[in-house]
Amino acid sequence: MNLVTPARLLDEKAGVSHSGAPPVPRAMTQTQPILRIVDLKKTFDEFTALDSVNLTVDDGEFLAIVGPSGSGKTTLIRLLVGMEEPTSGEIWLKDRRIDDVPANRRPTCMVFQSLALFPHRSVGENIEFPLKIRGVDAAQRRARALELLDVVRLPQHYYDKRIQQCSGGERQRVALARALAFDPEILFFDEPLSALDFRLRKMLEKELKDLHQRTGKTFIYITHSLEEAMVMSDRIAIMKSGGFEQIGPAEEIYAKPKSRFVAEFMGEVNLFHTRDGAASIAFEDVSIDPAVAKARGLSPEFKGYLMARPESVRLLAAGEVADATADGVIESEYLLGSRMQYLVRLASGYKVTVELSRENRVSWEPGARTRIGFDLDRAHLIQEA
């Protein structure tokens, strides 16, 4: 089927010929940036929603942009799809600058948080919408819509179904199929799963990741849920008050956050600040043998936090050793399903979260004394800004 796609329109304008060139398998191509954002800024009156951000996204990448509400992620995505105009800065799609191109002429499209399906159109007509706009004839449109129903795993007879008769998850799939019918260079998602219940969300997260792999398209996904970002994306960009705090693979951001904000945003964490005025390096709340600290290469000049994720901290048995230790009292216990979580109050009053697998559950009495500990190779240092 030779549909005129926006990607193709763009290339033809740029003088790139599609004819003759055989398709190159993805694995053989050098990954090249599909999107480049340079010093992008957006202000609303006095308020700076986006403060000179820079970002490069590779072709075929799944990038999740995560941040608390008000961090500027929705503004960023609206600038990228063309619903807002930047105050300054540049957006490049491959070799073409697109920041002054209106949304309907950009080869990108977005799955809205509300999905924004057309309530007066059937499922099939919704999916066909971008093709109809492009003037594709009815038979071709229908064929493509049926294909896409298959891609998003909806039965073919849904073609004639009304949107109001579809469940939340089914509407998700329709919105996705409609976006795919547009055949965008980059597909944006503005928290489309946030309204769904937990189980359905989990299922669709995995399907979306799977779909990303099958289509090979570039996905940029906005969410405030870190878990969602970690399950699906190749890279995560953490946003805070109009800028990127850290960009990298999920594993790196989780294990090696660059700031306290990222560490805390990425889930539960225990942070121990360096103690001022100590002769060698020392931390509040936990004690570390200076010899061990030296052997592990902790610089005495370091100022900042020692970070230990709850799963890195253990409840020590009598005589058991660890690089960093502290005495405390178990305050409460939570069952998280496959894991157990303990809240331990240290002598200093600081509360440490400890997570164990359920098999390692301990028996405890309220007020029972215990020792917690963790090894430095499972901890991470965060330099203070």
Add this chain to the structure above:
Amino acid sequence: MERINQRLGALSALPVVLFLAAGFLAPLIVVAAFSMMPQKVFSLANLPDFSSYAIMVKEGYWESLLVSLAMALAATLILFVICWPLAFAMAKVFGRFTLVLTIGVVMTLFVSENIRLFGWVLTLMKGGLIEGYWRTWTGQSFDGLLYNVPVIIFGLVYVYLPFMLFPLAQGISMVPDDARQAAFDLGANRWQIFREVELPLAAPGIMVGCLITFVLTAGAIAESKLLGGRAVIVISDEIERAFTYGQNWPLGSALAVTLIGVVGTLAIFGVSRIDLDAIMGRRR
């Protein structure tokens, strides 16, 4: 419990039903009955015939009906075109200024239609505001702008603007912003968004606005009398003259019944096509 509720419901609806029956249905039945009486009688105690309807067809009264319907159609279409951008701005752009505009438009309804139309007569007539100033400045005279069909349609548009504007604004406010944005994002231009998204989603408001203006303008009389100077005779004018000057109640009734029949059929057809619940804000 349900049965009690039903009985209470019927009971509380009773006064309105009685009022409508006495004030609306009864006169309608009387008019319908009179339309089937012989010519120029003033009592219903006669053998019914259809002479009035025959006269209506033979003596060309149907032309007045057609003129009225055509002018109503023209006024409705013009009003739709004029009011759409204004209603769109009221629903989506103006924000708080919408209230000022609403009050302004509603205020015009406080002044009698005839007085407002006389204002236009003074403006448009020979020696009036426009022609007078033109003559003073250029020394050339012309006949004034009154007494033709376009000026009647202008009058209809002027008087019935609020009846199109407000339902339309209501209809447009029912179009979700994100549906419009999604269409734009999916490649639609302004015209395609209008045709594919706004028009169908605002349809209930459009239908209500068009119906109200069409029904009212089809029965309008003052515009043709004051501005048109009987350049054409509208159906309401014929009805009035049959009842008063012509002293022919059955003929007037037949004309009225025909007008009600045509307009009523259209209204019922229109209302059946739209989702009134949606415009009332109830869930489907």
